Each structure stands twice: as structure tokens, then as C-alpha cells.
Amino acid sequence: DIQMTQSPSSLSASVGDRVTITCRASQSISNYLNWYQQKPGTAPKLLISSASSLQSGVPSRFSGSGSGTDFTLTISNLQPEDFATYHCQQSYATPLTFGQGTKVEI
Amino acid sequence: QITLKESGPTLVKPTQTLTLTCTFSGFSLRASLSTVGVGVGWIRQPPGKALEWLALIYWDDDKVYSPSLKSRLIITKDTSKNQVVLTMTNMDPVDTATYYCAHLRGPGPLDFDYWGQGTLVTVSS
Numbered sequence: 001d002i003q004m005t006q007s008p009s010s011l012s013a014s015v016g017d018r019v020t021i022t023c024r025a026s027q028s029i030s031n032y033l034n035w036y037q038q039k040p041g042t043a044p045k046l047l048i049s050s051a052s053s054l055q056s057g058v059p060s061r062f063s064g065s066g067s068g069t070d071f072t073l074t075i076s077n078l079q080p081e082d083f084a085t086y087h088c089q090q091s092y093a094t095p096l097t098f099g100q101g102t103k104v105e106i
Numbered sequence: 107q108i109t110l111k112e113s114g115p116t117l118v119k120p121t122q123t124l125t126l127t128c129t130f131s132g133f134s135l136r137a138s139l140s141t142v143g144v145g146v147g148w149i150r151q152p153p154g155k156a157l158e159w160l161a162l163i164y165w166d167d168d169k170v171y172s173p174s175l176k177s178r179l180i181i182t183k184d185t186s187k188n189q190v191v192l193t194m195t196n197m198d199p200v201d202t203a204t205y206y207c208a209h210l211r212g213p214g215p216l217d218f219d220y221w222g223q224g225t226l227v228t229v230s231s
Contacts, residue, residue, distance in 0.1 A: 043221035
């Protein structure tokens, strides 16, 4: 199985901050990396697919980068509605695997 | 507009079998040129923990399971009812989680672009 490791597991930030979350795969997954946002009590929402492809309707302050084993989700100009947990997921091979999540809090 | 909704018991006893149904609309799992690559997956999340992928079923009835749970899982589809059913045998308290079904868009990368609201299943005697 491909292990996905996110860092940090949680972070504190303020409105207007630039936030960076890292996801590392245990082997190369090319650009087969997705990012989801999850707010308490709700289902995950797909933000970015294929490492850097922003989904329709997702604000442009979200961006993704990386290839191979190291990936980054960046939120520039953090907004109140961005406080949530972010998950990475590799789609390179089954079993599909997720990172442990990064909680972004005030 | 794609929607999915999970249904099933909220409480099961240890050793029992869990059956969850995902009822969807806005897409089809009937095999055709327009559904190539489309699928439905099941993902679960224990309280306060990470997401865990369980199983996938594709438009052509191909099925893929998590190796760690494969012996306990069966996924099927009923295209006439727009439903996908997940069965998990020999439930244990560690299986307590919110279970989600999600739309797998295809063909291409295996990402889930629409999710159901989830259903919390508690395993307890």
C-alpha cells in the first residue's frame, strides 16, 4: 500500500495568513494526488485533483503543487470559511489511501 | 446535478453483518459509452480519525476492494434503482465510523467529486 503522510497534523493561523500543508507519498505517484476539505459534521469536498487542478467553484486562493512523492496545498489569504481539516489522497493505485488529515484552526 | 445518500442501520451488534445502501441521482452506472470509468466508492471515517477507502464498483461491474477488508466486504449495484449496496460481515466495535459513498468520475484519476452526507454506524452490544 502507498502510505500518505501529511504535515503538520494541525496548525493555528489567522485570517489573511498564507498556509502551507504538505503531503508525502511512500513511493512515487506522479501527479495522482487529490486534496479534500472537510468541515465538522460534513462530508469531504474535492478541492484539487491531479496535484494542481482546481475544481470548479473552488476559490483561487487554493493552489496545489508537487509531483512524485512530495505535494503541497497552499491557501493564500486565509478566510474564516477555510478553517477546516484538509486531507490528501493518492489516486495512483488501489488501495486508494488518504493522509491522516491536517486541521487548520484559529 | 449529482447527489448521493447513504442509508442503513445506525447501530449493529458485534459479529452482525452491516448492509448499507447508497442511492444516487444525476448519473448512471449502466454500462454505456457515456459512463466509461464512472463508479461509486465507499469510504469510512472513525470518529476523530482519518478517511479509509473500502471499495469501488465501476460502470462495467468491475469491483475493487481494500485488501485489508476484502474478506469481509461485498459491493453490488442495482442500475434499475440507481443504488449501490455495501455489505460488511463480522462487525466489530473498531468498525464504528461514519460511512460515506462517493461518485468516482471517470475515466482518469480516481478522485471522488461528489459525496453523500454520510451515515454514522455504531457497533456495540
